[in-house]
Amino acid sequence: MENIATILRKISIKADVFFSGKLCGIQSFEGDRNGHLHLLKSGELTLLAGENSKWVVTEPSVIFMPGPTPHRILSSEDEVPELVCANVIIESVDKKLLLEAIPDVLILPLTLHQDIGRTAEWLFEEAFSQSVARLAMIDKLSEMFLLQVLRYALDNQMVKGGVLAALTHPQLAKVIAAIHTSPHSAWTVDGLADVAAMSRSKFATLFRETVGTTPNDYITDMRIALAKELLSDNVPVSVVANRVGYEHASALARVFRKRLGTSPKSWMKNRE
Template identity: 40%
Template sequence: MDRLSVLLGHFGVQAGTFFSGAFCGLEAFGQEGHSGHVHLLQGGRVGLRMGDGSHWSLEEPSLAFFPRPYPHRLESAEGDGTRLVCATLAFGGASGNPLAGALPDYLVLPLKDVPLLAGNLDWLFAEAFGEECGRRAVMDRLFELLVIQLLRHLLAHRGLATGMLAGLADPRLSRALNLMHEDPKHPWTVAELASAASMSRAAFAAHFREVTGQTPADYLVQWRVGLAQKLLRDGRPIPHVADAVGYESPSALARAFRRKTGSSPREWLLAQG
């Protein structure tokens, strides 16, 4: 059972490396734009000040991961020996991406705590501080692989307490979630999903809500709307989108869409610019 491939098939990530080398000074991120960020501290130390007022002093190789735009600032003084590699992140579907939305505003982790990344990081740092041709393109792909490996780490270690990824990390709920992810057109019932999870209907419904924060019905609607947002951004006509995500008509899609986003599909698409 592959818990990530369907998600990444719909909502993959694109990385754009924008910095590698010695860093000294102050730089702010996440104030504008639609991209997330990832910063890798390869050596030295750096201060990381978050939009929520928290402050981190990183003095060992570390990862700072922002899946969505989030205000933060990097600070380093002369003599800190700071060596950074940084990239922007853009998940498919933009603001409608259920995968990015399931992640916290940020994660800050020492690299030693994520051994799964070791081989990729060795290659990425070699490219970042080397002189090989095509290094930027290679680094972009390695950053994208890093995100997938980080998601694997979170699932394997149950790194999130609630939401989609917490559900996928649960051996019973993951079966039901995969069914909804793989076949959103099907009118899934709680009884069908409970059977897939080998649980009673009542136990499944209670456990599903406790872990994901939503009822199974709400989750299915949220997943369908997220898929619809991606298809709309891809230029698909609304009748096609409605059929693809399991609604019998554009008006049925519009009702679900408005319930989750506060706007109609056309209004939402216009607002995306």
């Protein structure tokens, strides 16, 4: 968990509570770009996600969807559910691989997972408090909640792959840590294989099968995500290029065009 915590420290997590009360009828969450966190405090509900996934939740539970999973919540007529709902916004250089590693839907009864339930309840309490530190508390509790969920997924062999799976592998964990510690280094597959103390071919195969992408593509995706963060902070393109491992701004621009179909400057303009 130490390596996971290191990566989580670089993640921006925000929870935006938008509903609290008794839910009647059907609530749809379609086409949303955010994740969702629902706390069923009492009552009963039916959760529909995707084409064929259906869950009936009959006890107080945390329902967590880390990514933008379209879903609907149907309330029970006999046991009207009392819910607290929040959008969850995760920003990280590893966001894509983090989300791919966690199940699309996690339903955690509070009786079985008290730590996660307590954190969720505390998060929602802060959301409706009048404290001057309210927003800071919500962000910190969101980070704690996600770390607890990741630990639960790892402990219960629920990780589907991605960077989380790599962090549970003793040799790949060293590689991921090295890349994140020095993203600007001129990494090669041979060099990363040396960090893992493996042959080049064995390392390349293990990395691709575990993480779901090649070492070079992982590095490129991470550098682009890191570049976006720096550009969003108004760091000049030439400085950003050097910080993420490219000699010149033109080299970063080529990578941007290849992966995103636009230049760094155009990306910034479209973002405004």
